Amino acid sequence: MxxxxxxxxxxxxxxxxxxxxxxxxxxxxxxxxxxxxxxxxxxxxxxxxxxxxxxxxxxxxxxxxxxxxxxxxxxxxxxxxxxxxxxxxxxxxxxxxxxxxxxxxxxxxxxxxxxxxxxxxxxxxxxxxxxxxxxxxxxxQPRAGATFPGRARLLVPPQEGHADHCYAVAVGAVLxxxxxxxxxxxxxxxxxxxxxxxxxxxxxxxxxxxxxxxxxxxxxxxxxxxxxxxxxxxxxxxxxxxxxxxxxxxxxxxxxxxxxxxxxxxxxxxxxxxxxxxTLRQAMEDLELIHPGPLRAFGDDVLREATVWP
Structure with missing residues (x-):
């Protein structure tokens, strides 16, 4: 224990x-x-x-x-x-x-x-x-990314700064x-x-x-x-x-x-x-990129006609 x-x-x-x-x-x-x-x-x-x-x-x-x-x-x-x-x-x-x-x-x-x-x-x-x-x-001052002795660095853009990290940790600690x-x-x-x-x-x-x-x-x-x-x-x-x-x-x-x-x-x-x-599917279905409202049907028709989204 x-x-x-x-x-x-x-x-x-x-x-x-x-x-x-x-x-x-x-x-x-x-x-x-x-x-x-x-x-x-x-x-x-x-x-x-x-x-x-x-x-x-x-x-x-x-x-x-x-x-x-x-x-x-x-x-x-x-x-x-x-x-x-x-x-x-x-x-x-x-x-x-x-x-x-x-x-x-x-x-x-x-x-x-x-x-x-x-x-x-x-x-x-x-x-x-x-x-x-x-x-x-x-x-x-940028953060280093994920590193470990003897292994290649994992660096993903855009790099966060130390202020970004410190602020997020400070707020997270309160939560x-x-x-x-x-x-x-x-x-x-x-x-x-x-x-x-x-x-x-x-x-x-x-x-x-x-x-x-x-x-x-x-x-x-x-x-x-x-x-x-x-x-x-x-x-x-x-x-x-x-x-x-x-x-x-x-x-x-x-x-x-x-x-x-x-x-x-x-x-x-x-x-x-x-x-x-x-993925585009997440944008269209999960986030409803063409938002509910009077223009939605028209927007959906435009994307369908342009073969962007079925």
Whole structure:
């Protein structure tokens, strides 16, 4: 029998209920808008670090960013700023955002769903501090792909950046936290910060890092410390505490973070596999590419006449 510290869930089987939502969160890495050409995940990463550097409570940032990410699964770039700019009233903006959240929040525990719903429309003071300098480095530092010593690298385009991965892990850690009986704040921070050293060190993956041998850990520690030293003292202290969750599963919070990290790495590649295997039949039948409405019959006739789709 496994020791309690190795239990994968407080309630076995519950992670499977979250898988569809966690899978769809991968899309935020590749959804781009004119306002956010690096993608919605990179934008969330910047926004989270700017809020933290400005002194916003990490627990509030964790809930706000997770709520925004979950709503964006269906709404994409239609966030509060865009909807206000487009001319919607504050009440209409709130209704749209809550529809986005509610569309995918069914698998979440009622308490977490309620907290995310409240956080979604809270309007914290706009951060005055810019994101720390390492944030832009992580936005533009690509992930290595899947590597293993002695085997060829598996690299699938478009490459995700470290900000993409860290943001997805941070949000995922909040979503799985209740499965482990964990408070979400520290797992969220661990997700945001567990690759600080890659702001300086390009990612060589497991295969490349193995060649560094005993040089790897001191390098990682040195550059993590340099990034932490650039943060306000209070924030640096809590990020250090969060980073203690990495490399072990000795607490509910550590299990929540490490579960989200493992899930993101696998689901990222699953997203690429799903895209590579996509067929026109899925577009026409599963996604109803010619949408229901007054023009559907005409569209179907056009595709049939052009022998595109029977």
């Amino acid at each position: 496994n020791a309690p510290a190795r239990d994968t869930a407080a309630a076995p089987g519950r992670l499977a209920e979250l898988r569809p939502l966690l899978s769809e969160l991968m899309d935020l890495k590749r959804l781009r808008t004119p306002d956010h050409p690096d993608g919605l995940a990179a934008h969330g990463f910047r926004r989270a670090w700017a809020a933290l550097a400005s002194g916003v409570d990490p627990g509030a940032v964790a809930l706000q960013e997770t709520a925004r990410a979950v709503a964006a699964v269906k709404l994409g770039g239609l966030d509060a700023d865009v909807l206000v700019r487009a001319g919607l009233s504050p009440g209409d903006v709130a209704r749209v955002l809550h529809r986005g959240l509610d569309a995918v929040a069914g698998p979440l525990e009622p308490d977490l769903r309620e907290r995310l719903s409240l956080a979604l429309t809270q309007t914290p003071d706009a951060p005055h501090a810019p994101p720390p300098a390492f944030v832009e480095r992580l936005v533009h 799985v936290s209740s499965r482990f009986g964990a408070a979400p704040s520290l797992p969220f921070l661990a997700g945001l910060s567990h690759h600080l050293f890659n702001a300086v060190l390009p990612d060589a993956g497991y295969g490349g890092e193995a060649l560094l041998g005993d040089l790897l850990e001191p390098l990682m520690k040195r550059h993590t410390e340099a990034a932490l030293a650039s943060l306000p003292v209070r924030l640096s202290k809590v990020v250090r505490q969060a980073l203690m969750l990495t490399g072990n599963v000795d607490s509910p919070e550590a299990r929540a973070f490490n579960a989200a990290d493992a899930l993101d790495r696998a689901l990222e590649l699953e997203a690429h596999a799903r895209a590579a295997g996509f």
